[in-house]
Amino acid sequence: MIEVVILDIEGTICPISFVKEGLFPYFLEKLPTYLEKLEYPITKNGTSDVNDIGSEFGSEHTESYEDLLNYITELVKNDVKQPALKTLQGYIWTKGYASHELKAPLYDDAIKFVENTKKSKKIYIYSSGSVKAQKLLFTYVEGKDGQVLDLKPSITDYFDITTSGYKNEAASYRSILASIGYEKNPEAVMFLSDNVHEIKAASEASMQSVVVVRPGNVPLSTDDKETYKTINNFDELGI
């Protein structure tokens, strides 16, 4: 009997392309509007959040508007994990969600699953995106007819790699089991993800694990299909 469900995000409840084709382009589209307003060269002086985040990119890149815009655009194109970039992206995405220009495109069956399942089970999230980003995503979900659904109250808690470790390691799933009080009863916990390495790790931690197959995901090998339970849609779970 399943009592707890843990969900991955990208490729499981929303398209794997959302970050690369939704969030990254939104950031680049809005970036000039934010950078134009700053005074160059940038010095950290508390005049605005964006000014002070901008100063973190370092004096060699903040001499002029063009320097900074080009530098940040290159970082995004090359997917460089740079702390100031992460902070600025988080800032601009937060504004985008709050203005409803950005909405999280969850699959309809995933929305229905969350709304039904929360009545009888606890739902947790475990994603490599930060807990802060996960909460934003659940607060601004795209519903039917473009309205915004707040699914955040349906989720009991959120885990990421800083709270629980890497997603391909069984130890991470054991740490989550301990923190939700299920270390002695892991078979009552179901983990769903598009990534077979994550499913393998969760299975090693004795969770019930299911691979979610969605358009655009990495195709499964014949071996994986034989080894793991797979679904194309949450309706198939029947829990």
Ligand SMILES: [Mg+2]
């Ligand atoms: Mg995923």
